[in-house]
Amino acid sequence: MEQINTLLETAFGRYQLQRFPVNKAEKLRAWDAADEYVLQHLDENKLLTENISLLIVNDGFGGLSIPLSRYKPVVMIDSYLASHGIVLNSQNNTIDEDAITISNSLDRPEDIFTTSVDIVLIKLPKSLAMLEDQLHRIRPVLSSTTIIIAAGMTKNIHMSTMKLFEKIIGDTKTSLARKKSRLIFSQVDERLTVSENPFPTSYTLPYKLDGIDLEVNNHAAVFSQDKLDVGARFFVENLPADEKYTTIVDLGCGNGVLGVMAAIKNPTANLVFTDESYMAVESAISNFVSVFEETREAEFLQTDCLQGVEDNSVSLILCNPPFHQNNAITDNVAWQMFSESKEALTQKGELWVIANRHLAYHAKLKTIFGNCEVVASNNKFTLLKVIKS
Ligand SMILES: C[S@@+](CC[C@H](N)C(=O)[O-])C[C@H]1O[C@@H](n2cnc3c(N)ncnc32)[C@H](O)[C@@H]1O
Structure with a gap:
């Protein structure tokens, strides 16, 4: 049986990552091309500096938070499996226990961050409803200087995805595709009138x-x-x-x-x-x-x-x-x-x-x-x- 690749090689180091629960017959890697694209973009554009505040939304199994653990990210996540995956993968890569803070999907980011966040990375969730909820939730901790980068596989990025960002955050554009994945860049418009979060x-x-x-x-x-x-x-x-x-x-x-x-x-x-x-x-x-x-x-x-x-x-x-x-x-x-x-x-x-x-x-x-x-x-x-x- 072909072994699945567990070695994530990035500009921020090399990490062994597994999905959780660990399954010997696993056919899927613990990260995807969109994670790799975000990491390359952050590195190529030298966007990370010491002491930045970093929020990662929907990180799956640590594909982003583990390579970026030295920046002490807060990860907002809905999935028990993904959060356990992050904890186990952190241990396997001897990352400090307190380097990554995991919060759940109903937490209010403004209770975690006292000032606006410098960089927000969003892995696009399965549903537009979840994306809409998450954009509303993070909006209070964004400012015009916040760098917001979302990432997903090209097939999951539609006009409706872009429109949500424009409706809740501000001007939004996409990158070229790399390995069937794309980045979305959104810029906070502080004058935008944003409606209430419709969820639940x-x-x-x-x-x-x-x-x-x-x-x-x-x-x-x-x-x-x-x-x-x-x-x-x-x-x-x-x-x-x-x-x-x-x-x-x-x-x-x-x-x-x-x-x-x-x-x-x-x-x-x-x-x-x-x-x-x-x-x-x-x-x-x-x-x-x-x-x-x-x-x-x-x-x-x-x-x-x-x-x-x-x-x-x-x-x-x-x-x-x-x-x-x-x-x-x-x-x-x-x-x-x-x-x-x-x-x-x-x-x-x-x-x-x-x-x-x-x-x-x-x-x-x-x-x-x-x-x-x-x-x-x-x-x-x-x-x-x-x-x-
Ligand atoms: C098809 S939905 C069914 C939901 C509900 N029972 C219904 O019939 O409307 C499958 C559910 O399984 C949950 N799920 C997926 N993986 C799981 C896991 N490893 N452990 C527990 N629940 C899981 C999903 O979050 C989802 O809510």
């Missing part, structure tokens, strides 16, 4: 469940942020109800709609919500609390899949698996979710998975559990159930 947003579910009209709150990074995903809707319509489900986990919960609905249908069950996204977990908390207020408790974990959930402790796991990790398409996470489910379930415990018909989850699940039943299907989705035996 909410919508009402398209139907009532047990007479309840559910209003779903969503932070910007959350899956199904502007409307209920069709797969999730099909899942909700077919959720099981039975007293045997004493502990239910909403695995990769997003805004928590599956778990909240399962809680309504299973009034005595204990609920656990897990997601690697900070904004997802915060959205799930808000949605659970808005339905149950003080009357019911649940556990919420920002974690990798089922880390933190005890083995042999869960009777039902609900899963609408992701097929992305950051901007990369992969089914590694689905595999990991299924294998870890087997550990977490009690004997006869059940894992229910919603799958787009073109994804081969049926075969995967059968390999892991030795059984797989179709509970419901329509022209786009199948709802699969496996039992731990």
Whole structure:
């Protein structure tokens, strides 16, 4: 098997970087051409000087913060995996523990920086909604002297991306492409009238469940942020109800709609919500609390899949698996979710998975559990159930 390159060579040093969680069959590097482009640009234009303040938004696994660690960057990040990747990669490269400060995606940069920031580097996030939220969040710590450089793969940079920068920051232009990546340069216009950050947003579910009209709150990074995903809707319509489900986990919960609905249908069950996204977990908390207020408790974990959930402790796991990790398409996470489910379930415990018909989850699940039943299907989705035996 071809070994993936883990050596990032930059003008700021050479670093061994891995994605997290470490996977021997990993096909993706821990950084991308856009990271390399930013580092080259900073070096070629001698933009970094001692004592500058540096904010890095959405650094994945340390591709920017580790080479730039001597400038003591603050990294704003939504992903548990990426922040753990930064911590582990820092240790592996013997970088001082306090060189990189990690803050989460809902922190207010003005609580971290006392004056405006000198340089802001932004790796473009997956969604425009997240970019919009992040530009609003950083705006209070920008001034006309702040150097703002965003970076992404060319295929992810559109007119709409540029327009967001112009609407929230000011004049914006792009660089030439290098290795299919591009930089975006934005200049703060202090006279610009900037509207309020529209996030978090909410919508009402398209139907009532047990007479309840559910209003779903969503932070910007959350899956199904502007409307209920069709797969999730099909899942909700077919959720099981039975007293045997004493502990239910909403695995990769997003805004928590599956778990909240399962809680309504299973009034005595204990609920656990897990997601690697900070904004997802915060959205799930808000949605659970808005339905149950003080009357019911649940556990919420920002974690990798089922880390933190005890083995042999869960009777039902609900899963609408992701097929992305950051901007990369992969089914590694689905595999990991299924294998870890087997550990977490009690004997006869059940894992229910919603799958787009073109994804081969049926075969995967059968390999892991030795059984797989179709509970419901329509022209786009199948709802699969496996039992731990
Ligand atoms: C397809 S979405 C489903 C969200 C929600 N359950 C629904 O049906 O609307 C997949 C979710 O898995 C989360 N996720 C991705 N990788 C994860 C990981 N390693 N551990 C936990 N959650 C993860 C994503 O943040 C996302 O919220």
